[in-house]
Amino acid sequence: MRVKLMATLALLAATSAPHPALAAPREEAIKGAEAMIRELGGELKNDLTAAMEAGGPAQAIQVCVSVGQEKAVAVAARHPGRIHRVSLKLRNRENRPNELERRLLENMEADNAVGNLQPTYTVPFSEKGDEYLLVMKPIVTAPVCLSCHGTAATLHPDAVAPLAEHYPDDEATGYEVGQVRGAFSVAYPLN
Numbered sequence: 276m277r278v279k280l281m282a283t284l285a286l287l288a289a290t291s292a293p294h295p296a297l298a299a300p301r302e303e304a305i306k307g308a309e310a311m312i313r314e315l316g317g318e319l320k321n322d323l324t325a326a327m328e329a330g331g332p333a334q335a336i337q338v339c340v341s342v343g344q345e346k347a348v349a350v351a352a353r354h355p356g357r358i359h360r361v362s363l364k365l366r367n368r369e370n371r372p373n374e375l376e377r378r379l380l381e382n383m384e385a386d387n388a389v390g391n392l393q394p395t396y397t398v399p400f401s402e403k404g405d406e407y408l409l410v411m412k413p414i415v416t417a418p419v420c421l422s423c424h425g426t427a428a429t430l431h432p433d434a435v436a437p438l439a440e441h442y443p444d445d446e447a448t449g450y451e452v453g454q455v456r457g458a459f460s461v462a463y464p465l466n
């Protein structure tokens with residue numbers, strides 16, 4: 276019975292005009308997840324630029340750390356979903372993606388390589404009997420990011436030492452503008 280329902284849902288999802296009652300949970304999950312991502316990452320570029328101007332890399336490092344750690348916890352506390360930041364090339368091992376997240380990150384990189392990066396990537400999954408929608412949004416490198424994620428030529432001289440001290444196994448350098456640095460990832464409950 277459940278299998279049959281899933282098959283019906285899959286069929287409906289494939290048609291261009293899904294049944295509103297069945298489409299709603301997915302649409303709600305995407306809306307909820309996007310609100311969480313805006314709260315966590317919406318001001319990242321501005322906040323980083325302001326901190327770089329005010330106190331250089333030493334101050335700006337705290338901004339990027341907070342978004343990945345305590346700010347993410349605070350945003351999740353206000354919503355039903357879970358949120359964190361992930362990448363295929365890690366600076367902080369805590370930001371390691373799971374298998375599903377890894378797959379979507381790989382899709383993002385492949386899409387970006389052919390100029391077809393999508394604003395959002397989603398896939399449903401179940402965990403301990405509950406259904407979730409994984410909603411991921413690519414984080415693309417802007418010029419301000421290169422101070423701490425760039426190549427030897429673009430890394431800020433004052434960033435090199437603190438990064439080496441705090442992240443001895445840092446993989447998150449060598450980036451150029453327009454690459455997928457990582458993604459915001461939300462697991463949002465369906466229904």
Ligand code: HEC
Pocket residue numbers: 319320323331332333334335336339340343344360361362364365366367368370414415416417419420421422423424434447456457458
């Ligand atoms: C002043 C230094 C600095 C700048 C500028 C900076 N970052 Fe970071 N970034 C860090 C640090 C430090 C971490 C590790 C954070 C942590 O401990 O969770 C990090 C981690 C990340 C991560 C999480 C994945 C990982 O590697 O652990 C992403 C994604 C990321 N940065 C994206 C960006 C983007 C996009 C920009 C530009 C808009 C940017 N960063 C600018 C210092 C910086």
